[in-house]
Amino acid sequence: MKAIYGRLIDAGDILLAGEEGRCVARSAMLEPITADAALALGFFEPATADFADSMVTSGLGAFVPGNFEAPTPRAPWWETDCLFMAWGRASDYGELQYVNPRSRRWGLVNSDSWTEEHLCDLQFSLARYVDVASGQPRYLAVRRSGKHKLASRIDRHMAQELFIHLKNESANPITVVFKRIDDFHSKVCLPVSILPSQISATIDVLSWPIGDVSADGNRIFRTETVKTVKELLLLHGIKALQG
Structure with missing residues (x-):
């Protein structure tokens, strides 16, 4: 549970409440991660949310496709x-x-x-x-x-x-391969530990670890999220292929 709470805190889905081990749900909001995708963060009722029809649950997070103002990339x-x-x-x-x-x-x-x-x-x-x-x-x-x-x-x-x-x-980029498991899921081994913390947190909540919950690399994603995850990786110099 500590590992799961840590991932949700890093992504901004829940907030530390000041007392040791105590967390609270934040106010509902959409946090854009690319120009056509956002995370739904905070406490909301899925049945009545404006974005409920397009929302996809993947891993610990709610993924919402749409048209958003993409975050400005940080210069190296x-x-x-x-x-x-x-x-x-x-x-x-x-x-x-x-x-x-x-x-x-x-x-x-x-x-x-x-x-x-x-x-x-x-x-x-x-x-x-x-x-x-x-x-x-x-x-x-x-x-x-x-x-x-x-x-x-x-x-x-x-x-x-x-x-x-x-x-x-040097024309030798880090390359990862997404392999389709079925019509709804793909798996991949990712270098999560070398990514910037916010990108790593986003990937954490959008995926299921294969094996132990604290494992870094081997992940499963909903098919709907794969294009966005590939874009995030490419922004940070990691090339993603489809196997």
């Missing part, structure tokens, strides 16, 4: 933040490993996502080094300045977002 951090970041020589960080955008993997923890060579010729690349004190990897955005490479510390979420971008720019 390397387009908005790089001028304000502290840049120094990459050599100051000692021995570095560079991301391998040609890797079949999509996660930062996989050893074959990294190489000793600087393979990426794009404006930005991604590197990591091991922090001596903690033994944990630390991530760097890397860019060229003449003959030198400059680097700036970034957090894991920024590094993951840049990795997805570099894979796309």
